[in-house]
Amino acid sequence: MAKAYWxxxxxxxxxxxxxxxxxxxxxxxxxxxxxxxxxxxxxxxxKEAGVKQRTVLLEFESVEAALAAYNSPGYQEAIRALGTGSVERDIRIVEGV
Incomplete structure (x- = not known):
């Protein structure tokens, strides 16, 4: 199974x-x-329309593990703490090669 990157x-x-x-x-x-x-x-x-802002890269054992992390109660609590309108960001989960 390929690793996944968030x-x-x-x-x-x-x-x-x-x-x-x-x-x-x-x-x-x-x-x-x-x-x-x-x-x-x-x-x-x-480069190429990039924005010089914060970027975070995580590695997980699989896409399923990354999705489970996103949906976990602890991470959902973090999202609630972030609130709405505090940041504009793009989160992608990509399967490794």
Whole structure:
């Protein structure tokens, strides 16, 4: 079974305090679900309509594990802490090769 990669690309952050509250809950929830953080920072370089904002990359054992992490009670609590309108982001779960 191929590994899976969770990519969160932030387009804008309008409420840094809500993002901090989310991160405090999301990090432990995702690692408890088997996620391994590979990158978590502002983009070092952007190309082709990229946005120089926060990007997060996690590795999971499978797509199913990544989806289970997203749907877990702990991560859903983190999403509630983030609230609506605090960030604009794109989350993708991609199967490895």
């Amino acid at each position: 990519i969160s690309a932030y387009r804008s952050i309008s409420n840094p305090e809500a993002l901090a509250a989310y991160a405090k809950l999301a990090g432990p929830a995702l690692t408890a679900a088997g996620g391994k953080f590979l990158a978590r920072n502002e983009a070092a370089a952007v």
